[in-house]
Amino acid sequence: MSAFSTATLLQGWRDNPVLAREAFGRWRLRTNGGKANYIPALVLLVLAGLTYFFAINSLFSQDMRRSASDLYNGMRSGVELTLILLVLPSLASATITREREQQTWNALLLSRLTSREIVMGKFVGSLIPVMLLLIALAPIDIVSAIIGRISLWRFALSSVLLIEIAIFCAASGVFFSWARRRTSQASANVYGLLGFLTVGTWILYGLAQASLPYSSSDIAFLLWINPYTALYSALDKDAFPSAGLFALALYPLVSAGLLAVVIARLRYGSKELEQ
Amino acid sequence: MQQFLMSHIRKIVAMFATGHLLSAAGALVQDESDSILRTPAFQSGYNVAMPMIELRNVRKEYKDLVAVKGLDLSLEPGEIFGFIGPNGAGKTTTIKILATLLEPTSGNAFIDGIDVTQNPEAVRALIGYMPDAFGVYDDFKVWEYLDFFCAAYKIPRSDRPGLIDMALELTTLQEKKDAYVDALSRGMKQRLCLAKTLVHDPKVLLLDEPASGLDPRARIEIKELLKELRSMGKTIIISSHILPELADFCTSIGIIERGELIVAGPIEAIMQQALGGRVLEIHAPESDREKAQLSLQGVPYVRAVKLVNEVIRVDYDGTLDDQSEVLLALIHAGVRVQSFAEQDTDLEDIFLRVTKGLVA
Numbered sequence: 001m002s003a004f005s006t007a008t009l010l011q012g013w014r015d016n017p018v019l020a021r022e023a024f025g026r027w028r029l030r031t032n033g034g035k036a037n038y039i040p041a042l043v044l045l046v047l048a049g050l051t052y053f054f055a056i057n058s059l060f061s062q063d064m065r066r067s068a069s070d071l072y073n074g075m076r077s078g079v080e081l082t083l084i085l086l087v088l089p090s091l092a093s094a095t096i097t098r099e100r101e102q103q104t105w106n107a108l109l110l111s112r113l114t115s116r117e118i119v120m121g122k123f124v125g126s127l128i129p130v131m132l133l134l135i136a137l138a139p140i141d142i143v144s145a146i147i148g149r150i151s152l153w154r155f156a157l158s159s160v161l162l163i164e165i166a167i168f169c170a171a172s173g174v175f176f177s178w179a180r181r182r183t184s185q186a187s188a189n190v191y192g193l194l195g196f197l198t199v200g201t202w203i204l205y206g207l208a209q210a211s212l213p214y215s216s217s218d219i220a221f222l223l224w225i226n227p228y229t230a231l232y233s234a235l236d237k238d239a240f241p242s243a244g245l246f247a248l249a250l251y252p253l254v255s256a257g258l259l260a261v262v263i264a265r266l267r268y269g270s271k272e273l274e275q
Numbered sequence: 276m277q278q279f280l281m282s283h284i285r286k287i288v289a290m291f292a293t294g295h296l297l298s299a300a301g302a303l304v305q306d307e308s309d310s311i312l313r314t315p316a317f318q319s320g321y322n323v324a325m326p327m328i329e330l331r332n333v334r335k336e337y338k339d340l341v342a343v344k345g346l347d348l349s350l351e352p353g354e355i356f357g358f359i360g361p362n363g364a365g366k367t368t369t370i371k372i373l374a375t376l377l378e379p380t381s382g383n384a385f386i387d388g389i390d391v392t393q394n395p396e397a398v399r400a401l402i403g404y405m406p407d408a409f410g411v412y413d414d415f416k417v418w419e420y421l422d423f424f425c426a427a428y429k430i431p432r433s434d435r436p437g438l439i440d441m442a443l444e445l446t447t448l449q450e451k452k453d454a455y456v457d458a459l460s461r462g463m464k465q466r467l468c469l470a471k472t473l474v475h476d477p478k479v480l481l482l483d484e485p486a487s488g489l490d491p492r493a494r495i496e497i498k499e500l501l502k503e504l505r506s507m508g509k510t511i512i513i514s515s516h517i518l519p520e521l522a523d524f525c526t527s528i529g530i531i532e533r534g535e536l537i538v539a540g541p542i543e544a545i546m547q548q549a550l551g552g553r554v555l556e557i558h559a560p561e562s563d564r565e566k567a568q569l570s571l572q573g574v575p576y577v578r579a580v581k582l583v584n585e586v587i588r589v590d591y592d593g594t595l596d597d598q599s600e601v602l603l604a605l606i607h608a609g610v611r612v613q614s615f616a617e618q619d620t621d622l623e624d625i626f627l628r629v630t631k632g633l634v635a
Contacts, residue, residue, distance in 0.1 A: 015426060015429075016426075017423045017424075017426035017427050018427075020426075021412075021423065025414065102410040102413075103406070103408055103409055103410030104409075104410040104411065104412060106374075106376055106406060107404075107409070107410075107471065110374065110375070110376070110402070110404055111399070111424065111427035112400060112429045112475070113427050114396075
């Protein structure tokens with residue numbers, strides 16, 4: 001991308017009021033009625049402090065290298081992926097439904113913002129808080145990866161995979177937020193989808209193994225779409241990360257597809273116009 | 276008070292019209308011919324052959340319900356069209372079709388010659404839509420709210436502060452610039468919503484019950500503001516349940532019932548159509564009233580004469596020129612006429628006569 005187009009893109013992001021509102025509006029220390037709301041910031045600070053405390057504590061054991069490797073795996077799959085799967089859907093699934101609920105959606109649709117600007121503003125805006133959290137936790141990942149001698153490509157693979165899963169969660173949240181009228185419906189749908197991917201795939205795998213005449217390796221692909229399985233395969237030093245690489249290709253495609261549907265339907269479809 | 280308000284609004288409108296706004300609006304439009312701000316002087320720039328708003332056999336169905344049945348309407352630039360009808364008659368559906376928020380099941384709707392379903396983005400640049408039920412971002416300050424929509428309408432950053440100040444002044448919200456939106460009264464939020472609707476200086480305003488729920492003072496303010504917008508050459512469709520407020524400034528009205536436009540046109544013509552002519556009201560001393568009634572029996576174009584609440588009411592079919600014959604007949608008969616006037620346009624009366632209180 002040329003310097004000019006990068007500058008244009010950045011200018012576009014800077015001038016997108018939807019993105020600014022989504023990304024920074026939720027951090028305003030003010031709620032309806034004028035009372036300051038410090039609770040979310042306080043909770044985040046306490047959680048981050050506790051994470052750093054336990055991380056540093058676990059590093060200083062007898063086998064520092066092994067502890068660091070375990071810490072790295074635990075942070076990536078236990079903390080960061082869980083954080084993404086729990087927090088992002090709730091942020092993203094409210095982006096459009098909330099506008100409908102507070103009757104501001106039509107005003108937004110009738111402005112000169114294109115459907116792409118509106119959708120991408122909502123999408124990126126919901127990603128930013130979680131990305132900031134991941135950045136805040138990055139020092140633990142980097143230090144534990146160095147001490148635990150995690151190879152650079154495994155580190156890169158798990159990092160990219162985490163970001164792709166976050167993008168997928170945000171994209172499906174925005175999709176359901178567009179497709180449903182109420183935030184509660186959209187949240188239920190997106191958590192249902194993620195529940196299927198994380199738990200349902202294992203149940204399906206178990207059922208298929210028990211009732212169909214296939215070996216476990218024949219139906220292992222069922223687990224490749226599971227975010228946890230995909231990330232574990234990227235973290236496992238001793239095996240080829242088939243699931244990780246499959247997910248690496250799949251998640252961006254599905255995310256792009258979901259966002260494309262919303263953008264196209266917002267522009268041309270009657271679904272949105274019937275609200 | 277009203278005079279002060281009027282002169283205040285005129286002053287601000289003059290600021291808008293003399294180009295303070297044009298510098299900002301200039302960035303919004305592709306070329307000069309597309310300029311959004313139109314004073315009557317600018318109106319020669321319109322394509323007079325093309326209506327500003329046109330509906331051709333527009334029909335809208337929601338499953339089993341037909342909300343709008345083959346609506347035809349044509350409005351010229353600068354017209355203020357009052358849309359009247361009972362709840363559920365199809366007013367909001369029609370306005371939403373024009374606002375590109377609903378697709379008609381069949382038929383076509385055009386704004387400035389652009390089909391609302393074929394090119395909704397182009398239409399959205401021309402219209403300002405204020406819904407009956409609207410929301411605001413409660414966590415914004417008033418100026419932030421307007422700045423958000425200025426950004427949404429791609430108004431350059433440098434032009435926004437001046438434009439926001441003018442919009443706030445036009446809607447008399449300057450003192451609330453730094454207040455949070457959730458601290459505003461309903462009337463103020465209504466004016467803020469109108470200010471938001473005006474920031475991109477639209478050619479056409481679609482106002483769905485803009486004065487509903489407002490106190491009398493706030494209604495007067497909105498009414499004065501709309502009159503000034505009319506003087507700026509905006510084409511406005513306004514729906515309202517409060518009929519007398521429409522009669523004041525609408526150039527034409529349409530009465531819709533069960534999705535059908537029963538009558539549409541200039542108020543006078545509709546009155547003629549609905550009431551079968553004009554009504555003259557004559558005040559005379561009690562002793563002269565019987566004589567007056569008798570003297571009018573043979574006068575041309577007089578259909579009926581009756582005494583209602585000490586006023587002689589004459590149903591009259593003649594023109595304004597012929598009307599003098601009625602007065603002459605009274606004077607020749609020696610009736611001491613205290614007052615002689617045409618009855619004020621009474622939209623409520625027309626509305627009750629042409630509608631049956633039915634909904635779709």
